[in-house]
Each structure stands twice: as structure tokens, then as C-alpha cells.
Amino acid sequence: MTFMRSILNPLIRPEDVLPSSSQMEVIGVFNPGVAQYRGETVLLVRVAERPKQLDATQIAVPVFDPVDRNIGVQSFVKADPENDSSDVRVLRTRHRDYLTSISHFRLARVLADGSISVDARPAMMPNTAYETYGIEDPRITEIDGTYYITYSAVSDRGIVTVLARTVDFIEFLRLGIIFHPDNKDVALFPGTIDGRFYALHRPSTSTYGSPEIWLAESPDLLHWGNHQRLMGVRPGQWDSHRIGAGAVPFLTADGWLEIYHGADENNRYCLGAVLLDRDAPWQVIARTTEPLLLPAAPYEAQGFYPNVVFSCGAICVDDQVTVFYGAGDSTVASAQISLVDVLNALDASPAISA
């Protein structure tokens, strides 16, 4: 059994979200973090915007100023051969590169009928010199009534992971950069194990090695060490090229269950699962051989970045796992699977789990 998609998918489309200012337009809403807050399921959604393209002869790009904390717009002549926009995500000019879009976070709530209500205003905007290219892919972990958010901060300094916290989803406090460049896909375990906090993280190397899932430990959530590689890519399989944490792990009777993402050489992003030892989360017990969700629906196979299902959060209620995910870097969707089906899909043979 694999995930069953919600019949309401896609749950949020770009046109469902108001831009953060009149000069911007929303081009993607995806990769939401998920939490249970006061009886509601809330999402912290990544919203990607670009300046409205008002002049067909120009390319308008967002320029975040970390001093006045404002997103301005700069325009470049399309016909100028020094302005290279062959990659839709990047504008390369003579002096520097610009990203064509910039992301922030927006709060949304799952309503009783399964549809989503999205706030009109941003919850978190880029705010520092480490966030000039935007903030991306929030994951929410509740620990003792506080909601900790890890997200990727992107700038010309690289991609770092920031830790923030909130108790009310109104005020968000940044606590610092917890992983240096390049690191993303960080998911905190919900509580301590034998007195220590743990995090899944995903360093990218510029030398040897593939982007894979690592584990780190911490006494206080702020300082991290004892890094170790947890699990690797699997050549020839759906997760052959890169893997990273997806949802925040949650505890089952059999151990910690993690819904992770994997991509192959064609950058097709799927979701799978891995089971980690309850007391020793650096030990992989079992891992799915086949994807539990692969991009097949039109909103997954198409989009700004096609063929992607990418999750930052799941909830498990009454042994039903509901995963929320970004589809094609454009929309938010959800899918459901019973916990027993996930556990049955896991393969504990050592060759599978390495």
C-alpha cells in the first residue's frame, strides 16, 4: 500500500495566496511545516514570490536589503546579452547573480472539511544578511509546548539552517544559525532521548560524498555535535542521487518513523520511510525499498520544478499518517496512509537499510 492522495488536492495553489506586497506575485506555495496547535492542524507554508513583470522587455528580480529589511525590485533589460536568464530560477548579470524569486512563510489552517485557510499576511519574512535569497522549507517540532522551527536561510553566504521558536504562531523568535553552509532538511526529534536532543540534517559537500542524511545531538537545541552519517543514497534506486529528512520524525511502538525524500539522477523526488531505533536513533532498523509516494498526479508531474513530492511535515492520529507536501514546487497537497501499511512496507535486511 502506498499513500492515498486527498481528493481536495492541490490544497493550496498560488492563486489562493495574497502576495506580501502589491508589487509582488505568488508563483509557488509549497513544502509546509505542520503542527497541532490548540486542537487545529496548522501549516507554515513556503510562499515563493517574484516581482510583477510589468514590462515585457525587462526582467524584474527581487532584491532583499538586510539593513532596511525590505524587498525591493530591480529590473534588467532582457535583450542585453550580458543578462542571462536561461535558468528560470536565476538571472546572471555582469556584476552578480539574482534569484528570480524569494520565499517567505505564511500560516495556514486545516479546516473541518479538509480545505485550507491561508493567512493574508506573512508569518515570517527574510530578515537577516543570511536570508537575502529567502527562507525555505520550514519544519515544526513541538517540545514541551514550544514550537521549534528549523528552516533553510539562503544568501550569497550559502545555505544555513536557522532555529526559531514560537508559542502562539504569531511571534517568531530566531535563536541562531545551528548548522553552517551548506545544510538543509533539518528535522528535530520531538524531545530528548537519554537527555539529549537529536536532529536529522543534510549537509552538501563540495568534494566527496553525496547529499545524505546525517544525525547530530545537542544538549540545548542551540549547539550541535557528534555528527554522524545516518543513511546513504542507493545507487540504481529511486533515492540514488540525494536524500534528506522530510517530515519531523514521530515515535511508534516500533521506533522513530521518518518520512524522507529521495531523488534520482533525473531529479524525480519521491517519499519513502525509515525506522530508527527508539533509544539509539543512529541505528537504522528498516527502510522502504519502493517509494511510498511518487510524483504522478498532474499537479506533481508539472509545476515550477516538475516531478517533485517533498514533505516537511506529517501528523499521525489514530494510526493514520497524513503527510503534507509540496507538489512540483508549486502547490500544497496531502496524502494518507495507515501506520501499519508504512511499517509493512519497511525492509529490515541490512543491504536495504545502509
Add this chain to the structure above:
Amino acid sequence: MTFMRSILNPLIRPEDVLPSSSQMEVIGVFNPGVAQYRGETVLLVRVAERPKQLDATQIAVPVFDPVDRNIGVQSFVKADPENDSSDVRVLRTRHRDYLTSISHFRLARVLADGSISVDARPAMMPNTAYETYGIEDPRITEIDGTYYITYSAVSDRGIVTVLARTVDFIEFLRLGIIFHPDNKDVALFPGTIDGRFYALHRPSTSTYGSPEIWLAESPDLLHWGNHQRLMGVRPGQWDSHRIGAGAVPFLTADGWLEIYHGADENNRYCLGAVLLDRDAPWQVIARTTEPLLLPAAPYEAQGFYPNVVFSCGAICVDDQVTVFYGAGDSTVASAQISLVDVLNALDASPAISA
């Protein structure tokens, strides 16, 4: 004034060092960490070895096995077009790449006449799955009588920084991986500042940004956080392409003095200096405009990797700074400068110090 080279340079050459086993030969001895131990100046030297090339038709490469902790030798037919040895550092075969050499650490002592005595046996050998390509560039920081060593561990998992400690330079205890891939050039400050430990580190990104010097803080030396970029490369100058910590920083009346390395687009590695605030080491007070040492002597301009001076340690005694450094990735050398000359060479204008 710039550094004055020792007339004894190079202090250690490959032929001065016994190989770690009869099947290996030493091809480089460089980048030593430095400490004052029981009235002596001791060096922990990086020794690069390769298997003796006994058959001219073959290439013999070292293969470290992390299970039996042994460096074996594997040979490949040179004439086989599937074996690519066009890069002297790497052998690319059909199945995987091999590094042509592997490094370990050797203890050495500075004698009264300034010459060096090198131990016959290794002090630290590669020992884990994170060290299969070798251990490199140790830096030693004394804190309350314990000597902490940070070094780069290189493997097919990337380049990580390991923390180890010793009290006698006989037994060395690994304490864990403190920085995930890719990170090197880590130098611990000698003691706490307002209750916190600090480290200079050098992440490498696979996306945006250059290899630059960052600062992190820790409550216990094992767990690190609050990462921030300390200082950047300077386009058009000698440190335009990449920079990293060099020697372990030491306290002067004016603040923390750090001898760092910078390389330009031609991979010429030079040494410069930066002064950091005594109480707020994340504040750059001043930085040298010109190199204090640039590769010019024959043993610096030549070697396994030419045009390199690269330091992992310096000592400051009676206001004389002695830097020990690797020259051309082949030999160990030293040079001296008065503290006042370093301080006079620093430029405090904001444009210089960014």
C-alpha cells in the same frame, strides 16, 4: 615588515621522516600543529604517504579499511584506459576513485639549535570510516593543561572536523565530529570568553558563497552553534578566492591575533593577519592589506602542490611571533616576525576589514 624565514628551512623534508610501514614512502611532511609542552615546542606534523611504486607498469594506491584499521595497497594497470591518473592526487578507475596518498600525524620536537627531531612512529593514524582518505592539518589548542586537536577527516562521506585531546602527546582520544561536511581549517580559541568557547571554521558550500572564515560558539567544545560569517574573501587581492584560519589565535594587548591563509584564483596560498575584539571575537578590528608571507623561497614555490605557505600553528614568546608552516605541501618551515610589526601591518579601515 614581513616574516623572516628561518635559515634552517626547510626544517623537515620527506626524506627526514620514516614511513609508517615498509610498503609506504613519505611524499610530504607539512602543515604542523604547534604547542608548548613541558618547556618544549612540539609539532604534530601531517605526513603524506603513498605505496612504494614497485612496478613501473602499475599504479599502487593506498586503501584504508575502517574495519581492520589497516592501510593496504591496491595496484592498477597504468596502460588501462579506464584508469585515469591525469590528476596526480587522484586515480579514477571504472568502479571508484582512489586518492594516491594518505596522511597521518607524527610528533616532532624543536631542538635547542632550532632543528627538528621527528618521531619514528606515527602519533595518530586514520582510524574510522570518516578517515578512509586520511587525516589532515592538525591544530592544537591548550586549555587548562589539556591539548585539544582539531583536524580534517577525509573520506567518501566528505570532509569533517574531528576534535581529539591529549595530555601527554602519547595517547590521543577522539571526542567526535564537531563540524559536518564540508568543513576544515578549524582553530579553537585557547579558553572561554564570557563562559563560551569559540572556534574559527571554514565551511565550503556547493551552492552560493566562497570558502570563508566563520565563527561558532560552544558551551563544552563538543557541541557548536550560533554560526556566523566572520570575514570574507577580497576580490582582486591576494586572498580573493578562499580564506581559512591558519594558526590558533592568541591574545595580545590589542585583541585576538589570527594568522590566516588566503589563496587567489591561481591557488597561490599566502599568510596574512586579522585582529579580533578581545571580548567580542565576532568583531573584526583590523586586517592586513598585504600578505605577511608569500611563497617565494624555492621550497615554497615548488613541491607537491607549488606556491603554498599554509600554517596550522604559531607561538608568541617575548613579543616574537614564530609561525610554523607547510611549504608546497611538501616540507615544514618556520618564519619569525615581531608582534609590533604584525600590529603595524594591520589596517583598521572598514573596507579592509570586511
